[in-house]
Amino acid sequence: MADTPDHPRLRLREFLPYRLSVLSNTISRRIAEIYDREFGLTIWQWRVMAVTGDTPGISATEIGQRTAMDKVAVSRAVAGLIELGYLERKSSDEDGRRSQLYLTRIGQSVYEQIVPLAQSEERILTAVLTPEERTELTRLMEKLAAAASPGGPLW
Amino acid sequence: MADTPDHPRLRLREFLPYRLSVLSNTISRRIAEIYDREFGLTIWQWRVMAVTGDTPGISATEIGQRTAMDKVAVSRAVAGLIELGYLERKSSDEDGRRSQLYLTRIGQSVYEQIVPLAQSEERILTAVLTPEERTELTRLMEKLAAAASPGGPLW
DNA sequence: CTGATTTAGTTTCATATGTAACTATTTGGC
DNA sequence: GCCAAATAGTTACATATGAAACTAAATCAG
Numbered sequence: 001m002a003d004t005p006d007h008p009r010l011r012l013r014e015f016l017p018y019r020l021s022v023l024s025n026t027i028s029r030r031i032a033e034i035y036d037r038e039f040g041l042t043i044w045q046w047r048v049m050a051v052t053g054d055t056p057g058i059s060a061t062e063i064g065q066r067t068a069m070d071k072v073a074v075s076r077a078v079a080g081l082i083e084l085g086y087l088e089r090k091s092s093d094e095d096g097r098r099s100q101l102y103l104t105r106i107g108q109s110v111y112e113q114i115v116p117l118a119q120s121e122e123r124i125l126t127a128v129l130t131p132e133e134r135t136e137l138t139r140l141m142e143k144l145a146a147a148a149s150p151g152g153p154l155w
Numbered sequence: 156m157a158d159t160p161d162h163p164r165l166r167l168r169e170f171l172p173y174r175l176s177v178l179s180n181t182i183s184r185r186i187a188e189i190y191d192r193e194f195g196l197t198i199w200q201w202r203v204m205a206v207t208g209d210t211p212g213i214s215a216t217e218i219g220q221r222t223a224m225d226k227v228a229v230s231r232a233v234a235g236l237i238e239l240g241y242l243e244r245k246s247s248d249e250d251g252r253r254s255q256l257y258l259t260r261i262g263q264s265v266y267e268q269i270v271p272l273a274q275s276e277e278r279i280l281t282a283v284l285t286p287e288e289r290t291e292l293t294r295l296m297e298k299l300a301a302a303a304s305p306g307g308p309l310w
Numbered sequence: 311c312t313g314a315t316t317t318a319g320t321t322t323c324a325t326a327t328g329t330a331a332c333t334a335t336t337t338g339g340c
Numbered sequence: 341g342c343c344a345a346a347t348a349g350t351t352a353c354a355t356a357t358g359a360a361a362c363t364a365a366a367t368c369a370g
Contacts, residue, residue, distance in 0.1 A: 008270035010205050012222060016277050017182045018202070022223045023296055024179035026303045027172045042326095047173070050165050061348060067167060068177045072328070075350060097335045097348040115163035122171050128302040133295055140284065140292045141178055147283040148181045197356095215319060227358065230320060252318040252365045 031121060038117070039110055040084065044069060044077040046114065049103070052087065053111040057100045059092070086110055186276060193272070194265055195239065199224060199232040201269065204258070207242060208266035212255045214247070241265055 012018050028043065035041045041049065047067040052058055058066075064074045078101065081087035086107030092098040103111055126134055167173050183198065190196045196204065202222040207213055213221075219229045233256065236242035241262030247253040258266055281289055 008267055008274075009209055010270045010273055011209070012202060012205050015273065016281060017179075017186055019293075019296055019300075020175070020179040021183055023300050023303065024172075024175040025223075026300065028176055030303060031172055047167060050167050054164055054166070059348080068180075070328075071349065072351090075348095076327090079350090095336070095348085099349075112163055115165045118165055118170065119163075125299065125302055126171060128298045129295065133298075136291060137295045137299075138174075140288055140295075141174055143283045143288075144280065144292075145174075145178050145181065147280055148178070148185060216317085225358075226319065227321090230318095231357090234320090250318085250366070254319075 027125065031118075034117070034121065035114070039114065041114075042077065042080070044073050045081050045084075048074065048077045048081060048101075049086065049107070049111055049114060050118075052101050053103055053108070053115070056102050059098045059100065061098075063101070081107070182280065186273075189272070189276065190269070194269065196269075197232065197235070199228050200236050200239075203229065203232045203236060203256075204241065204262065204266055204269060205273075207256050208258055208263070208270070211257050214253045214255065216253075218256070236262070 032043050035043065035046050039046075044067075047069065048063055051063055051066045055062075060071065060074045060078060063069070063078075064071050067074070069077070078087060078089070078099075082089060085104055088102050088104050088107075090100045090102070092100050129137065187198050190198065190201045194201075199222075202224065203218055206218050206221045210217075215226065215229045215233060218224070218233075219226050222229070224232070233242060233244070233254075237244060240259055243257050243259050243262075245255045245257070247255050284292065
């Protein structure tokens with residue numbers, strides 16, 4: 001009896017939330033480092049570039065929904081990108097509160113470098129998995145995400 | 156041709172580092188909220204409790220290694236736990252720089268509540284997976300961790 | 311032994327982040 | 341139309357975090 005009820009133990013290394021956090025942080029740090037070095041972008045700015053490139057004219061609120069960022073983070077990332085000259089903002093005609101965001105010419109060219117670089121990073125990382133394993137990982141992560149997010153079994 | 160080379164797109168939702176980050180943050184937030192509410196502990200303090208309970212007399216440096224925390228974070232978490240009366244520090248006899256950390260009586264009782272609570276959280280979360288899926292998830296995460304960390308194929 | 315180097319841990323400082331308050335605009339009840 | 345409530349986004353403030361400098365103790369070369 002290595003583990004009696006009166007001597008509870010927790011092996012952190014086997015604790016899923018811990019393992020997920022360490023893995024995610026390791027990968028995020030790698031990526032953050034690359035985007036900072038290559039383009040002077042933070043992860044948040046990079047996410048905003050990604051969705052704005054994908055959907056020109058998108059609003060800050062929509063960006064928040066698509067990137068899992070809160071509105072303050074979006075606001076700051078957008079401000080930084082405008083500062084860098086990668087993004088421009090027009091105020092919507094129908095709704096004066098809403099802003100419409102577009103990549104500038106320079107922003108577009110950065111975007112076009114960013115996307116293949118991201119894809120290549122992902123490819124290198126997932127190269128250790130077979131295609132079936134990748135599919136399976138996605139499936140398992142989706143199950144967990146559904147369980148962990150509001151609306152899941154614990155809420 | 157929905158995706159020609161001259162119009163690269165990146166669907167953030169399908170981008171593994173993004174999905175991992177969102178999943179990890181969702182789970183971490185849930186847990187952080189519980190530990191804060193129940194015991195007034197941060198995630199870092201909680202991790203320190205976990206390894207100190209597991210290995211009484213452990214040093215701050217060792218805690219850092221086991222918890223993937225840097226030494227500043229460990230130092231702050233330990234200071235907070237001593238403040239709370241959950242931890243006590245003795246200076247090592249053999250090495251005056253090294254501290255030896257122990258749970259206090261109260262800390263021990265908190266630890267004994269913390270562990271089952273963590274295990275129960277994990278069980279609830281992973282209840283959406285079959286035992287085989289849990290094993291598989293662990294295996295896939297380990298492969299990714301090996302690829303992403305220093306020493307992996309990209310370093 | 312003695313001074314240079316390394317190591318454990320803390321403190322400092324600059325930056326990042328989250329919450330709440332705020333501004334501007336729109337919407338909806340009447 | 342007009343005021344109350346809701347919404348988009350920004351700003352301010354308080355706290356968290358990380359890098360680098362620092363302190364104290366141990367080790368190592370000579």
